[in-house]
Amino acid sequence: MDRKTIGIIVGSLRRESYCRKVALRLSELLADAFDTTLLTGGDLPLYNQDSDDDGTPPPQWTAFRDKVAAFDGVLFVTPEYNRSVPAVLKNALDVASRPPARNAWSGKPGGIVSVSPGRLGAFGANNHLRQSAACLNIAVMPTPEGYFGGASDFLGESGAVTDEHTAASLKRYAAAYAAWVKRFTD
Numbered sequence: 332m333d334r335k336t337i338g339i340i341v342g343s344l345r346r347e348s349y350c351r352k353v354a355l356r357l358s359e360l361l362a363d364a365f366d367t368t369l370l371t372g373g374d375l376p377l378y379n380q381d382s383d384d385d386g387t388p389p390p391q392w393t394a395f396r397d398k399v400a401a402f403d404g405v406l407f408v409t410p411e412y413n414r415s416v417p418a419v420l421k422n423a424l425d426v427a428s429r430p431p432a433r434n435a436w437s438g439k440p441g442g443i444v445s446v447s448p449g450r451l452g453a454f455g456a457n458n459h460l461r462q463s464a465a466c467l468n469i470a471v472m473p474t475p476e477g478y479f480g481g482a483s484d485f486l487g488e489s490g491a492v493t494d495e496h497t498a499a500s501l502k503r504y505a506a507a508y509a510a511w512v513k514r515f516t517d
């Protein structure tokens with residue numbers, strides 16, 4: 332049987348991004364069950380409906396839409412910018428949601444993990460993303476919720492998760508998400 336695939340969408344372009352480090356750890360934890368691909372949408376021109384209406388979508392949009400459509404599941408790992416998701420992630424959501432009849436996110440089992448150096452675990456971004464995901468018909472795993480605060484403390488220099496409690500929480504999250512995806516794909 333073909334191995335199922337998960338797109339891990341990272342909402343940060345920062346070189347030393349905490350989210351990227353957490354996404355890499357989640358990718359390792361999911362590797363037994365799935366093939367995973369990390370992507371950011373950082374190369375996507377800002378969404379402008381004229382390009383779709385004119386039949387001239389930028390090639391980056393088309394490539395991204397095709398990639399998203401091919402995944403069996405999508406897992407978001409996002410920071411919080413001003414109590415919401417960063418523009419790069421919102422743009423990626425918008426690009427792959429259009430044209431509406433070909434919403435590439437639709438029906439996919441989703442996971443949402445939010446990461447912050449502060450204590451709140453990017454709660455605002457996580458919940459704004461849940462709202463968009465509902466509109467996009469992404470079947471987001473209801474629980475466990477993935478709030479990971481204190482990233483500057485639980486990630487070591489090399490990007491490894493050094494705190495036992497967080498390492499265990501990530502493991503539990505990945506196992507639950509793997510089971511959630513299997514409910515849709517097996």
Ligand SMILES: Cc1cc2nc3c(=O)[nH]c(=O)nc-3n(C[C@H](O)[C@H](O)[C@H](O)COP(=O)(O)O)c2cc1C
Pocket residue numbers: 343344345347348349350351410411412413414415446447448449451453
């Ligand atoms: C424009 C901007 C807005 C931010 N707003 C928030 C915020 O609302 N809540 C928060 O916890 N951190 C906020 N931060 C701090 C981010 O959590 C921090 O930059 C974090 O490192 C971003 O994630 P990354 O390491 O994956 O890039 C903000 C940072 C930027 C650049």
